[in-house]
Amino acid sequence: MRTFRVKQWLAALLTGASLTLASLGAQAEDPFKVGFIYVGPVGDNGWSYQHDLGRKAVEKNLGDKVKTTYIESVPEGADAERAITNLVKDGNKLIFTTSFGYMNPTAKVAKKYPDVTFMHATGYKQEKNLGTYIAKSFEGRYVAGFLAAKMTKSNTIGYIASFPIPEVIRDINAVQLALNRYNPKAKLKIVWVNTWFDPGKEADAANTLMDQGADVILQHTDSPAAMQAAERRGGVYGVGQDSDMSRFGEKAHLVSVVQNWEDYYTGVVKSVMDGTWKSGDFWGGMAEGVVTSNNFNPALSEELKAEATKIIDEIKGGYNPFTGPIKDQKGEVKVPEGSSMSIADLAKMDWYVEGVEGDIPK
Incomplete structure (x- = not known):
């Protein structure tokens, strides 16, 4: 009888442990964090507005697998480097910097954080973890x-x-x-x-x-x-x-x-998440539907x-x-x-x- 009760207790303990581990595993699957830096306000009705539509499309297309954030109206220069660094410290694993003047700050931060992927719009400097993209x-x-x-x-x-x-x-x-x-x-x-x-x-x-x-x-x-x-x-x-x-x-x-950046941004985020992303220089035009x-x-x-x-x-x-x-x-x-x-x-x-x-x- 005592042996039976011990077996019951062990079974209950193992069941509880399994549930706890499953719960911890679910909590461990945090959303993939993606950050965006804009040179203007998202309400400029032009450049930053269109890039922010791309950010929103990422959330719509990938759901709770991702979490995006943005910082708007960031001046090009030292302020940009601080803003990019803050996004890294906040846990973002992919960061899009969307203005030519962000090139040097992005390259500088990318060298400090090789485990984070960076994408810079309209520039030409690339590293193993830094790619570039532009519209024709x-x-x-x-x-x-x-x-x-x-x-x-x-x-x-x-x-x-x-x-x-x-x-x-x-x-x-x-x-x-x-x-x-x-x-x-x-x-x-x-x-x-x-x-x-x-x-x-x-x-x-x-x-x-x-x-x-x-x-x-x-x-x-x-x-x-x-x-x-x-x-x-x-x-x-x-x-x-x-x-x-x-x-x-x-x-x-x-x-x-x-x-139009919706499809492009979604594709880049997916590639970084599944490990297929590689640094390069993307030029999207009318044939690609970007322009x-x-x-x-x-x-x-x-x-x-x-x-x-x-x-x-x-x-x-x-x-x-x-x-x-x-x-x-x-x-x-x-x-x-x-x-x-x-x-x-x-x-x-x-x-x-x-x-x-x-x-x-x-």
Whole structure:
């Protein structure tokens, strides 16, 4: 009898231990933590807004397997390094830093924490645990340049530029290449504002360009201020940046160069979680669905929309807007006929194509 009771007690003890271990195992499966650093507010309706939609898609697609967090409006420089380090200390195992000026801070922190994976947007420095990614926004900008070439009446196109980095220079050149091809009489005027997000500066720049005769305004800044300024002025078109900005200019909106990060971010997070991630340099464009530019102003003619759609289909099929012959401002051939610029060359572009007026700021 005593032996039977001892066996019962041991069985109960083992059962309880098993339940306890199972409970501990469930608790051990904490969600995979992913952090994001944004240069602007998530409500900028442009760059940071679109990246945050990507973050939200990660949570939606992966559910309770992940937990994401973000820090917005982080200045580029020492503040960025502190913010990235804080995300590491908070237990994030994958960190996306989403602005060019975060490159050096990201690389510095990545060296200190080799067990954390880092992804930096628009930069070029890579390590074993640091990869880079960027959108081929120049593809969408080329389409916008085509529409600007066809819709301008003044033959003056305005461009609000942020900082003189390869990405911005590339996009300016893409617009000019479209103008050269579809309306050689059109001139491109550039105003540098040295900010990614400052609605006041952006509106002032737009008004300055319109005062100088520009009737199409493109921007490489993140707020809808330029679009709103064009809408208020009347008779002027605006091109949206990163997100669909048509809601900010019902009449003014010509097209937007939209960046879509939902699928990409979900894929990267999955690859890090399952151990298949490897450092590299990702360039996503129209073919990958990262860039879209088909939200045309409804007032455009069907013929014009069809022609723009044809250009988009050509780019999806492999056409590179930076296909020669291409000359620089001095008339020197930089890309021979029949050749196209490689990703490596586009990544370090620091010169203007023929037709762009003015110098690149130092």
